[in-house]
Amino acid sequence: MTITDAPKILTARLDRYADAHTIARYEETGGYQALRKALTTLSPGDVADEVKAASLLGRGGAGFPAGVKWGFCPPGVWPRYLVVNGDESEPGTYKDRLLMERDPHQLIEGVLLASYAIGAAQAFLYIRGEMPLAHERVAQALNDAYAKGYIGRNIMGTPFSVDVVLSWGAGAYIVGEETALIESLEGNRGMPRLKPPFFPAAKGLYLQPTVVNNVETLSNVPWIVSNGAAKFTELGADTSKGTRMFAVSGHVKNPGVFEVEYGVTTFRDVIMAPVYAAGVRGDRKLKAFIPGGASSPWLYEEHLDLPLEKVIVDKAGSMLGSGAIVVMDETTDMVKACLSVVSFFAHESCGKCTPCREGTTWLRQILERILAGYGRPSDIDLLMDVSDNISPGLVWPPKQTTICPLGPSATAPTASAIRRFRHEFEAHIDRGMRARGEQPPPAQAVAEPAFAGRDHGGLE
Amino acid sequence: MARLTTENVGVAKEIISRYPRPKSALIPLLHLSQEQDGYVTEEGMQHIAELVGVTPAEVLGTCSFYEMFKLEPVGRYVVNICNNVSCMLCGSDELIHHAEQRLGIKVGNTTPDGTFTLESVECIAACTEAPALQVNYRFFNKVSTDGFDGLIDDLAAGRLDDDVPAHGTLARVRQHIPDDRRAGSIPPEGQTEPAWMHLNEPPASADGGEPS
Numbered sequence: 001m002t003i004t005d006a007p008k009i010l011t012a013r014l015d016r017y018a019d020a021h022t023i024a025r026y027e028e029t030g031g032y033q034a035l036r037k038a039l040t041t042l043s044p045g046d047v048a049d050e051v052k053a054a055s056l057l058g059r060g061g062a063g064f065p066a067g068v069k070w071g072f073c074p075p076g077v078w079p080r081y082l083v084v085n086g087d088e089s090e091p092g093t094y095k096d097r098l099l100m101e102r103d104p105h106q107l108i109e110g111v112l113l114a115s116y117a118i119g120a121a122q123a124f125l126y127i128r129g130e131m132p133l134a135h136e137r138v139a140q141a142l143n144d145a146y147a148k149g150y151i152g153r154n155i156m157g158t159p160f161s162v163d164v165v166l167s168w169g170a171g172a173y174i175v176g177e178e179t180a181l182i183e184s185l186e187g188n189r190g191m192p193r194l195k196p197p198f199f200p201a202a203k204g205l206y207l208q209p210t211v212v213n214n215v216e217t218l219s220n221v222p223w224i225v226s227n228g229a230a231k232f233t234e235l236g237a238d239t240s241k242g243t244r245m246f247a248v249s250g251h252v253k254n255p256g257v258f259e260v261e262y263g264v265t266t267f268r269d270v271i272m273a274p275v276y277a278a279g280v281r282g283d284r285k286l287k288a289f290i291p292g293g294a295s296s297p298w299l300y301e302e303h304l305d306l307p308l309e310k311v312i313v314d315k316a317g318s319m320l321g322s323g324a325i326v327v328m329d330e331t332t333d334m335v336k337a338c339l340s341v342v343s344f345f346a347h348e349s350c351g352k353c354t355p356c357r358e359g360t361t362w363l364r365q366i367l368e369r370i371l372a373g374y375g376r377p378s379d380i381d382l383l384m385d386v387s388d389n390i391s392p393g394l395v396w397p398p399k400q401t402t403i404c405p406l407g408p409s410a411t412a413p414t415a416s417a418i419r420r421f422r423h424e425f426e427a428h429i430d431r432g433m434r435a436r437g438e439q440p441p442p443a444q445a446v447a448e449p450a451f452a453g454r455d456h457g458g459l460e
Numbered sequence: 461m462a463r464l465t466t467e468n469v470g471v472a473k474e475i476i477s478r479y480p481r482p483k484s485a486l487i488p489l490l491h492l493s494q495e496q497d498g499y500v501t502e503e504g505m506q507h508i509a510e511l512v513g514v515t516p517a518e519v520l521g522t523c524s525f526y527e528m529f530k531l532e533p534v535g536r537y538v539v540n541i542c543n544n545v546s547c548m549l550c551g552s553d554e555l556i557h558h559a560e561q562r563l564g565i566k567v568g569n570t571t572p573d574g575t576f577t578l579e580s581v582e583c584i585a586a587c588t589e590a591p592a593l594q595v596n597y598r599f600f601n602k603v604s605t606d607g608f609d610g611l612i613d614d615l616a617a618g619r620l621d622d623d624v625p626a627h628g629t630l631a632r633v634r635q636h637i638p639d640d641r642r643a644g645s646i647p648p649e650g651q652t653e654p655a656w657m658h659l660n661e662p663p664a665s666a667d668g669g670e671p672s
């Protein structure tokens with residue numbers, strides 16, 4: 001096992017102190033010193049350079065380097081805005097809420113440093129609606145930080161001025177997608193915009209250059225500014241530097257949110273080690289695990305020794321996504337697990353694109369009928385066919401016939417479950433047919449994909 | 461009582477003042493209206509439309525997209541049981557079934573006395589605490605069927621009133637930006653580079669345009 005004694009960047013304070021959310025505790029433990037250092041000794045460009053040198057990968061799902069993203073704002077176009085994505089709702093994901101509830105000042109200091117680095121005229125901190133405690137803690141933290149002169153006009157007596165506005169959602173997973181979040185912040189239905197042209201860095205909030213970053217991403221920034229990029233890149237491996245929070249849930253003995261060294265720690269470590277999730281519940285066998293939230297293709301026992309490293313997991317055909325590991329033991333009905341994830345996407349599709357709106361609904365209905373015992377032998381290929389219409393070829397990284405990646409995400413569980421556990425689908429269908437007095441077809445080896453080489457109208 | 465009260469109009473105006481465009485305040489104002497009345501009323505939406513300067517249809521258009529806004533009265537306590545994958549693996553099906561039995565209603569309904577509404581919802585970001593539920597968006601973790609019964613008893617008897625306010629109330633702390641600290645909301649038009657953009661740069665490059 002590779003359990004390292006890397007320092008905790010994000011959770012050290014909240015691990016140690018029950019009152020980590022108060023400004024008194026935050027200041028006492030070095031809080032707002034990174035901001036002071038920046039405003040007294042560093043230029044905005046210096047802060048941006050430091051974060052770029054740290055190669056801090058975004059923690060919201062796509063894993064794009066934050067420093068590089070900050071550099072995408074077109075020169076000479078003002079104002080720029082900063083939008084903080086606190087909409088955490090990808091199934092399996094639980095870490096941003098913890099950071100907002102338990103250490104809101106760390107996030108706020110990160111927001112201020114990012115605003116300084118990019119030249120933001122105003123910052124908007126968007127919290128998921130279903131998180132009133134996070135909202136209360138962040139509101140209190142903002143009020144206290146304003147009173148102390150850390151936010152607002154002439155911060156710490158310097159010319160740097162920026163308001164941080166708390167905003168909140170009202171229940172819609174898709175609003176976590178950055179362009180949908182921007183629509184929501186403009187007071188609209190939270191439906192994604194087409195990229196291009198609406199890349200936030202070019203045309204974001206009110207069509208101005210906008211940087212959207214995740215809560216965990218920005219919570220790293222005070223540490224990077226205080227300790228320097230070099231200290232940050234000492235931790236981690238390859239492309240994945242620093243530490244990262246992973247929520248391990250499902251069939252494990254000790255589910256929890258663990259901050260581990262990024263790029264080095266393996267799936268086996270976080271799932272099996274006694275200090276982390278402590279192994280599969282009841283010492284049963286592991287059947288599969290979701291490595292990076294509901295949108296990620298499933299991985300299996302043979303992947304346990306992969307390090308939690310972005311590029312390595314990408315190459316293995318999945319992703320670390322939002323740092324959400326969901327473990328399924330040998331008793332799991334994979335058709336049911338598949339339906340659970342597919343239903344989520346069907347419910348949360350915003351309805352803008354036909355393949356996603358109709359496809360996810362059909363996937364759900366077919367899976368429901370299979371589980372209810374009314375499946376047809378042709379249904380398994382039909383599931384793959386519908387999935388292929390949403391994401392041509394069912395390859396990784398997924399191709400897209402839709403405006404945003406939600407539609408293709410819904411094909412990940414279906415393709416994963418059918419490729420690995422086709423016999424479980426067949427068993428449900430056979431059971432239903434026998435119950436109705438029909439004779440199931442003899443088992444046959446089916447070569448996938450049944451739709452290979454089909455014309456997708458130039459979409460591939 | 462469905463238009464915003466005078467006090468809430470004050471709150472609404474403060475919220476609107478924080479955004480470069482008034483329409484951006486729509487979701488927070490719909491929450492305010494729901495906090496006042498327990499659900500979002502037509503008069504409430506009309507009033508919000510006046511405050512924000514859009515049509516009532518636009519307010520309804522936004523409102524109807526978001527799950528949390530209820531266009532009809534719901535129970536004092538809205539019980540949301542997560543049905544997503546982590547909770548499903550840890551027994552949320554049984555919990556939901558048990559909740560239906562205990563409350564005597566199916567998911568999506570409200571008890572005849574108007575106390576409880578039962579919903580089965582998507583991931584609530586408590587995956588490591590499965591099976592999890594929320595009552596008026598307050599979290600309850602690792603809920604067993606017995607634990608559920610105890611929770612319902614406590615709620616019905618008013619023993620959790622301090623922790624769980626009536627449906628509609630979300631955060632009980634509001635952001636307030638004091639006038640003397642306000643940097644101001646910056647509209648998208650007519651802006652130039654912030655004055656502080658070259659703070660702490662060495663003098664040689666102080667006139668050097670864009671930082672890279």
Ligand SMILES: Cc1cc2nc3c(=O)[nH]c(=O)nc-3n(C[C@H](O)[C@H](O)[C@H](O)COP(=O)(O)O)c2cc1C
Nearest residue numbers: 058059060085087088089176177178213214217406
């Ligand atoms: C369907 C969908 C849902 C998403 N949900 C979230 C979310 O809840 N939180 C988040 O930070 N990013 C989410 N993202 C990713 C955002 O679009 C965006 O990439 C991210 O907020 C950027 O921040 P980062 O670069 O710091 O990771 C989602 C993306 C998609 C396509």
Ligand code: SF4
Nearest residue numbers: 350352353356402404
């Ligand atoms: S892919 Fe789905 S969620 Fe995304 S824009 Fe299209 S319909 Fe909406």
